[in-house]
Amino acid sequence: MTLPKNIITTTKNRLNKVNQLCVGILTTLLILDVWLGVLDRYILKWQLVWVEEMARYIMIWAIMMAVPCCTAGREHMGLEFVTSRLPDLSQRLIKIVIGGITCAFFSYIAYLGYAFAEKGANQLSTVFSMPMAYAYAAVPVTFALSGFQALLVLLEDLYALKLSFSNSSVVMQGEL
Amino acid sequence: MIGLIFVVLMLFGAPIAIALGITGLAGMYDIGGTHFTSLAPSKIFNGLNIFPFLAMPFFILAGEIMNHTGITHRLVALSQSLVGHFRGGLAHSNMVASVFFSGITGSATADAAAFGRTLVPAMVKQGYTKEYACAVTAAGSIIGPTIPPSGLMVVYGSLMGVSIGGLFATGILPGILVCLVCMAIITAMGKRKNLPKSSQKASLREVLGHFKSSLLALLMPLIILGGIVFGVVTPTEAASIAVAYALIIGTFVYRNLSIKALYGMIVRTSQISAVIYLIIGSASILGWWLSFNQIPQMIADTFLALSDDPNVILALIIVLLLAVGMIMDINVMLVILAPILVPLTAEIGMDPLHAGIVFILALNISLMTPPIGACLFVLSSVTGAKLEGISKELMPFLIGQLILLFAIAFFPDIVLFIPRMLGY
Numbered sequence A: 001m002t003l004p005k006n007i008i009t010t011t012k013n014r015l016n017k018v019n020q021l022c023v024g025i026l027t028t029l030l031i032l033d034v035w036l037g038v039l040d041r042y043i044l045k046w047q048l049v050w051v052e053e054m055a056r057y058i059m060i061w062a063i064m065m066a067v068p069c070c071t072a073g074r075e076h077m078g079l080e081f082v083t084s085r086l087p088d089l090s091q092r093l094i095k096i097v098i099g100g101i102t103c104a105f106f107s108y109i110a111y112l113g114y115a116f117a118e119k120g121a122n123q124l125s126t127v128f129s130m131p132m133a134y135a136y137a138a139v140p141v142t143f144a145l146s147g148f149q150a151l152l153v154l155l156e157d158l159y160a161l162k163l164s165f166s167n168s169s170v171v172m173q174g175e176l
Numbered sequence B: 001m002i003g004l005i006f007v008v009l010m011l012f013g014a015p016i017a018i019a020l021g022i023t024g025l026a027g028m029y030d031i032g033g034t035h036f037t038s039l040a041p042s043k044i045f046n047g048l049n050i051f052p053f054l055a056m057p058f059f060i061l062a063g064e065i066m067n068h069t070g071i072t073h074r075l076v077a078l079s080q081s082l083v084g085h086f087r088g089g090l091a092h093s094n095m096v097a098s099v100f101f102s103g104i105t106g107s108a109t110a111d112a113a114a115f116g117r118t119l120v121p122a123m124v125k126q127g128y129t130k131e132y133a134c135a136v137t138a139a140g141s142i143i144g145p146t147i148p149p150s151g152l153m154v155v156y157g158s159l160m161g162v163s164i165g166g167l168f169a170t171g172i173l174p175g176i177l178v179c180l181v182c183m184a185i186i187t188a189m190g191k192r193k194n195l196p197k198s199s200q201k202a203s204l205r206e207v208l209g210h211f212k213s214s215l216l217a218l219l220m221p222l223i224i225l226g227g228i229v230f231g232v233v234t235p236t237e238a239a240s241i242a243v244a245y246a247l248i249i250g251t252f253v254y255r256n257l258s259i260k261a262l263y264g265m266i267v268r269t270s271q272i273s274a275v276i277y278l279i280i281g282s283a284s285i286l287g288w289w290l291s292f293n294q295i296p297q298m299i300a301d302t303f304l305a306l307s308d309d310p311n312v313i314l315a316l317i318i319v320l321l322l323a324v325g326m327i328m329d330i331n332v333m334l335v336i337l338a339p340i341l342v343p344l345t346a347e348i349g350m351d352p353l354h355a356g357i358v359f360i361l362a363l364n365i366s367l368m369t370p371p372i373g374a375c376l377f378v379l380s381s382v383t384g385a386k387l388e389g390i391s392k393e394l395m396p397f398l399i400g401q402l403i404l405l406f407a408i409a410f411f412p413d414i415v416l417f418i419p420r421m422l423g424y
Helices: A003-044 A050-072 A088-122 A138-175 B002-011 B016-037 B040-048 B051-068 B071-083 B089-102 B108-125 B130-141 B151-160 B164-190 B204-229 B235-253 B259-292 B295-306 B310-325 B330-347 B352-366 B374-383 B387-410 B413-421
Strands: none
Touching: A003 A050, A003 A138, A003 B051, A003 B235, A003 B259, A050 A138, A050 B040, A050 B051, A050 B259, A088 A138, A088 B016, A088 B040, A138 B040, B002 B016, B016 B040, B016 B259, B016 B330, B040 B259, B051 B071, B051 B108, B051 B151, B051 B204, B051 B235, B051 B259, B071 B089, B071 B108, B071 B204, B089 B108, B089 B130, B089 B164, B089 B204, B108 B130, B108 B374, B130 B164, B130 B374, B130 B387, B151 B164, B151 B259, B151 B330, B151 B352, B164 B204, B164 B235, B164 B352, B164 B387, B164 B413, B204 B235, B259 B295, B259 B330, B295 B310, B295 B330, B310 B330, B310 B352, B310 B387, B330 B352, B352 B387, B352 B413, B374 B387, B387 B413
């Protein structure tokens, strides 16, 4: 592997590892929180009113933090029955255009999400009076991360395309 | 124009969530410029801020842990000891194992992937064609999300405000009926297709032995369903108890669960859920645009104008679901089509649980209809069988399941007597 591709892929994978660790921690917290709720309701009877609200917000953070991981792993599902019938070059070009659109979508929602989270600073959650900005921040943070991962995926595809062009020109020169 | 954006993006292979989100944003911009697009993040957030949604990742995780313990092989062995001696024994075992497996996983594609790796090669080894083995597996894979616990029912119940416990109770019988219909088709075609007979009839002792070794897996759905259906615990609580149960079994009984493996399963579960929840979040943007333009009402009015016979309208709803399901992801259909079609079922006097099960069964069947049935893709990629070949072998099963779907739709008592008995 040549240097630029190496840097792009390494950055993507390292960021993804940290991201996955955050997802793992948040999901574990989520499980523990719901277990506590079950224990409280049936055995302890402490009447912990905050567990359900907390679970909802941890779930949103945990699941949304997994969105950039899916982006890095190219796991978001799309239909391929039309594109898979096209020539290789067309497939690659379409993939790059779609990659650009994906990156733009995530980035735009992250941008809008910043204002959304700011508005949440003045709202308090119903049970434990937490500023809703902490919950709303899940949208801009995770979409910004997804946008960045989508950019790295796009760069990988662009680099692969460039490489295939230079390889084919080498073959053509060889044939001449 | 807005619809065209969606179609073009989908045809060019854009991720479904992105196609939905961009179409929704374009619709919002069309109505009120950036002032309206600024609403998109709140639509995404509120689309996910629903407590019962929590049940789905927990059910997926419990299934992942149980699978890791090697329970699939035990359940397949039990199924084989029960029905393996008939002609087409492994095909029958595939169906029965799908029923046992359904209490552990709630996803058709997960079932298709698991069986595609285990049962399909075993069937091929015994003389079945790869395409037929895949078709049987695809047909059986919809049993999983029909019999509870079912991720699809959790999403449907959460979005439409229908009791998830009630849906679970309603789903048991249709799931078993799907299994019986498929087994009848295997039997009917057994001689003509010269399906192999596999093993000798197992003795009662052998059956009991397999039953004993699978008992811990078979108890899990009973605990989950018992808790939810009798109203003792909520679906989310039951799902978290299922995770605890699977963890205890994996750690202390089968003793093959490491922290590293568990971490991998937790992350994978979150990622599987993230793919679905991003679709739901993005579809919420488009859903808002549709509601703003009163498109659901327009579609409902069109349906009601076509006929005043409730049966005709119900048939039209099913045909629409199946037709859209041929090319659309089922989660998208749930978020976009359910708010349009479910009120229509209420207008023609359908019981919400009955409407729910018809909706879910139709969506499940659409998972295996060509050209874009998710289960067919999974099986084709796992086994290397040709999509066209699987589709051809699948046809008798598909016809049988469609007849069953219409029977359930037009004779609600078939499926409603269990939930009624339980007080739903």
